[in-house]
């Protein structure tokens with residue numbers, strides 16, 4: 146069993162820490178947000194992720210997982226240190242690496258202090274778990290070399306994370322693949338041992354290639370969604386059905402069915418910032434990634450499409466009550482970072498619409514951005530007297546709604562299905578005027 150440290154108790158860090166603890170390692174997880182650490186210590190999760198709470202509770206109780214606000218305590222207690230802090234977008238699109246830099250400096254300082262106390266040889270494996278632009282590993286290494294004594298032996302590795310919020314635990318424990326960028330045999334052996342219980346192919350590579358794999362993968366997935374969304378626009382213009390087009394394409398094994406879902410576009414904590422960072426990275430090294438700029442543009446258009454459809458149905462939006470079901474950027478999470486709902490709500494408010502919203506988990510987060518719109522306790526309360534109902538997240542709960550009842554209590558039976566997930570034919574039979582994306 147290894148002593149593992151995870152810096153950052155966010156969606157990636159806390160899941161990583163809890164899962165390694167579940168695999169019987171001794172794990173310490175640090176975050177500089179003391180309120181968050183207190184909350185977790187009190188077995189209260191700082192965000193919603195299915196299955197996480199149980200594992201955190203179990204591993205805290207059996208002392209496999211401990212929480213701290215001190216990176217130096219973590220550095221002292223761990224042989225392997227995962228950096229899982231945020232790498233948000235800056236205004237020019239590049240990733241803000243100041244959090245990664247800060248924790249690197251903190252680790253270096255802690256190692257320097259340790260060297261004064263312990264005479265024996267110290268080795269640490271420092272691992273980038275955060276999504277970072279290529280060459281970040283070199284900066285981490287340089288910073289550690291510069292700021293800590295030469296006697297300390299360390300390796301810097303990249304082990305990008307591919308978990309998806311909403312299925313994070315399963316994705317961590319049963320991933321499609323594990324990517325490890327390493328520069329030494331010693332580090333490679335540690336990873337082989339660490340990930341032995343997880344049955345997944347491991348791709349060992351150099352640190353730079355591992356960093357690029359993460360950005361290239363996320364941008365490719367965003368591209369695939371934007372591609373089908375572009376097709377959806379063509380379908381709308383000629384009266385074809387994008388769902389059928391996607392089905393027909395998806396059976397081709399070279400294409401595959403996943404991520405061919407037309408809708409209001411991609412959002413969330415990763416795709417928008419990672420696509421922007423990849424474009425900026427390309428610019429910095431002399432490659433203008435125009436393909437990805439178009440991917441971004443198509444995504445923006447999908448959000449505007451909702452407003453266009455709302456106007457087609459209601460003519461003027463000013464003073465009309467519109468209900469929105471689903472706020473999180475995807476189901477099974479309360480995360481609203483860069484969710485399409487944020488831009489769509491802003492645009493509807495600009496048009497003068499009166500908004501009522503409901504989401505099973507994300508309302509508390511949305512209240513921080515839009516404190517003045519109405520938040521409802523149930524979908525039925527949300528749609529009462531509304532002129533239009535817009536679905537922006539495909540929560541399972543919404544599939545079981547009693548649409549007969551919804552039709553009775555709405556002012557006019559208009560639905561925009563921003564995720565193409567509802568039974569269109571049934572809704573039409575019930576008497577709704579239905580508008581999907583790329584299908585009518």
Ligand SMILES: NC(=O)c1ccc[n+]([C@@H]2O[C@H](COP(=O)([O-])OP(=O)(O)OC[C@H]3O[C@@H](n4cnc5c(N)ncnc54)[C@H](O)[C@@H]3O)[C@@H](O)[C@H]2O)c1
Nearest residue numbers: 153154155156157158176177178230231232275276306310
């Ligand atoms: N969320 C996802 O689905 C996902 C998936 C794969 C990869 N990633 C990547 O993983 C990284 C983390 O993402 P996240 O969603 O977990 O972010 P998050 O914002 O949920 O968590 C980051 C945490 O780091 C903490 N932190 C910041 N500076 C710190 C410091 N100096 N010391 C200790 N803690 C510090 C913050 O307080 C926060 O709790 C990002 O690079 C992201 O792109 C995210």
